[in-house]
């Protein structure tokens with residue numbers, strides 16, 4: 001008879017994530033399943049809508065990273081119109097994505113994960129949150145809050161006060177920046193740069209204490225996928241795809257995102273609504289790969305800005321070839337914040353930024369389009385089929401959290417194996433499973449919106465189906 | 474021309490003989506919500522939002538409910554425009570409009586520039602008490618410039634009337650009955666095939682919701698300049714272009 005431990009985080013929105021840990025007769029972890037929010041409904045109800053509405057509709061998939069969907073959708077639209085977006089629109093879309101990366105990473109690092117590091121994994125859950133962090137290290141917490149604001153402000157400057165869900169459209173963008181906006185960004189740069197550098201320093205000093213976590217928080221070999229520029233530079237908006245293995249070898253590159261179906265397979269499991277993408281040439285599940293900050297820093301040849309490149313070299317020394325512990329997603333995230341800040345700085349003098357040519361218009365010139373962008377959480381694909389007038393016939397979305405699905409399952413299994421002793425559920429194990437999931441910053445409201453801790457419901461079920469132990473918080 | 478005097482909300486007002494209650498109320502600065510009414514074209518009393526109460530004059534008989542846009546003034550009439558009963562009905566009407574089709578403001582091209590949305594706010598609709606019908610509706614973007622999304626149509630027939638009365642094309646009409654009624658182009662051909670359409674765009678300006686839209690418009694981008702339509706109508710009415 002096998003036993004099953006259920007961890008059921010109750011979320012405030014529809015769709016939920018649940019973890020079930022299956023024990024074998026000997027009480028050892030046999031299998032772990034991490035079930036993620038369903039996205040398929042979205043794909044279905046886009047059918048029949050005009051192409052031009054897609055950025056606005058898909059931006060609603062996620063309240064935390066609407067910008068990523070907005071951009072991938074607009075790019076799929078560019079393909080269908082068969083236009084080149086005006087250079088200013090291209091730069092502005094990049095700027096918005098950098099703002100998004102900064103705000104999302106800052107939220108993940110300072111608000112959600114830093115409490116674990118600064119206050120300790122074993123500290124009282126009620127205090128292990130952003131408020132606890134403010135009490136413990138107010139300057140650090142506040143700088144993180146301001147960093148997030150900086151990213152949000154950029155998004156607002158471009159998208160309008162109410163964060164227009166459809167600022168980017170097929171063919172370009174709807175509006176540009178004011179001169180005063182540029183001044184405001186410039187003014188804040190020194191402060192946010194200092195915050196990022198300080199956070200990196202903080203993390204590096206803590207590394208010693210978290211040796212154990214870095215060994216068992218999703219430390220296994222997988223492939224990594226991300227966009228890179230023409231010469232292999234770190235990318236977030238355009239370019240070609242590259243896969244590297246855990247030894248850091250490039251196993252496929254210059255892949256055209258439009259051909260994603262050739263190299264990304266999507267497996268389906270009966271126990272989860274979410275598909276399980278894998279690298280097709282290696283089959284399922286051997287083709288397991290990871291996306292997101294860790295992957296992007298593993299696939300790129302360099303970043304292209306001085307401070308971030310220096311940090312990248314140091315980061316790389318943590319692995320042999322590629323850095324394979326998922327614990328280092330956190331580290332990668334703050335390096336990416338620094339990179340984004342430096343990239344924004346370099347962008348401000350671009351004369352294109354003030355151009356009023358922002359949107360190419362065209363009719364339907366292709367019946368299919370794939371748009372790709374790097375969301376804070378990883379590579380995002382939007383694939384549309386339209387009819388000759390531009391009504392959507394079919395949509396396929398390959399979402400970052402989905403691509404990390406296999407790796408998240410494996411991470412939770414690794415943590416559970418290490419910490420589960422006997423038939424009771426310890427607070428320490430719960431905290432670590434939660435932190436292990438959080439390393440991926442999956443976009444589930446339970447892991448991001450809930451202050452401090454995920455609401456967890458854990459049941460330990462005995463061989464006869466009886467509840468042996470139950471923890472709810 | 475005979476002048477009529479009547480009372481609206483306890484205020485004595487005077488009106489021309491051919492005026493409707495809506496005309497007088499507007500002139501006297503008394504707000505009455507409307508949806509299907511459009512200045513310059515005939516009124517049809519389709520939406521029932523402009524309902525007012527007309528005093529019966531006797532405690533035994535209840536006040537009559539009449540749409541202000543199609544009810545002519547009568548000497549000595551006593552009209553109420555904002556009673557609790559009217560507020561209740563208006564809210565109900567708006568809720569029914571929302572429940573009949575698929576109005577999803579957050580992703581609609583007219584979000585923020587929509588008369589239905591404005592009215593919902595005016596009547597204080599914070600939720601819909603009726604079950605949504607959620608019908609399967611078509612989107613037609615076969616026309617090269619414009620599109621029509623039946624999901625957002627409230628059957629006000631403003632498009633039908635501007636097309637017929639102002640443009641003279643009569644491309645638009647209504648087919649079907651009751652809940653199955655739909656605006657159609659020509660003899661229910663796709664808009665792209667409707668030969669009578671002159672692509673003048675008046676229906677786009679007239680539509681109060683996001684049902685008729687300019688192609689290429691994304692969320693919240695259908696900010697119509699309806700004054701263009703009224704300029705046209707006034708000029709026509711006053712025969713400004715005829716020497």
Ligand code: SF4
Pocket residue numbers: 621625626627628629630631632633656679680681682684685
């Ligand atoms: S399409 Fe617009 S103008 Fe025509 S009936 Fe429907 S809501 Fe009214």
Ligand code: FES
Pocket residue numbers: 506507508509510517518519520521522523524540541542543
């Ligand atoms: S405005 Fe009078 S019935 Fe519609």
